[in-house]
């Protein structure tokens with residue numbers, strides 16, 4: 001339920017509502033808007049109704065949140081956007097995040113050199129996988145903790161916040177120590193115990209859309225994290241499976257404005273995994289910026305032909321600055337700016 005407070009409501013009145021909501025075992029989630037505050041009461045709807053909160057001092061009205069995702073819904077923020085601060089890099093609202101880096105942390109040299117290239121071209125976060133979800137159990141699975149140590153060094157050298165994937169709860173502590181934004185990959189989007197644990201960790205989380213997941217399922221995955229009191233959630237469209245075989249996945253660009261209509265959460269696009277082809281990464285990135293994405297996440301490698309993982313879709317380090325400049329221009333037309341990390 002949404003408990004909409006009057007613009008004149010005092011702190012004490014808001015607190016009194018929160019306490020009554022919590023007294024029946026429901027969770028109270030306060031959203032402070034510019035004009036008024038809203039309290040999302042998450043719990044048994046009948047029990048909340050029975051509190052008769054519309055008669056409480058400072059309360060304007062009590063309305064149901066009709067969507068199955070409550071904390072992720074746009075209704076809770078009354079159309080306002082969530083702007084997240086990920087290790088100093090802003091994302092959402094007018095802030096466009098350029099997340100770039102290798103698919104996989106292969107070596108210290110490859111990761112550090114890529115980190116410096118993307119940083120000087122204006123990237124706001126560094127991506128790199130230490131734990132890799134591979135289709136074949138015989139393929140390289142990532143450097144694990146050694147990879148995390150390399151990412152830590154890259155952050156120390158460049159100042160870029162780190163985006164890295166967590167696949168297994170057993171690695172949570174090690175990943176949280178290094179990650180500014182934990183990536184939950186497409187294959188784990190519906191791993192509900194993993195989502196709950198990253199929610200409890202308090203570390204910001206980026207959830208990639210499952211290969212065959214609907215928009216509602218993606219938002220329900222976000223709800224699992226939000227429900228644990230972790231408000232820093234980024235959604236990522238990375239292409240879905242369709243009948244088309246000419247490219248790796250079909251990038252669902254329609255999902256961007258639709259997700260932004262349904263939810264207050266920032267939405268980024270991964271054109272690299274969607275396309276699976278370097279030549280498609282730039283046009284899809286520009287399209288993503290044009291439809292209002294809050295950022296993109298792209299793979300970059302100093303020598304893609306030698307890459308252990310996803311070489312055919314990696315941008316050459318040498319081409320990255322020109323690419324980033326074009327993306328920045330289109331993002332600006334869409335009303336967003338790429339913030340430098342200091």
Ligand code: PEP
Pocket residue numbers: 103129133165184185186187208238270273
């Ligand atoms: C990745 O970003 O490294 C990755 C494996 O992506 P996805 O989960 O979208 O396939």
Ligand code: MN
Pocket residue numbers: 103104273299309310
């Ligand atoms: Mn990859």
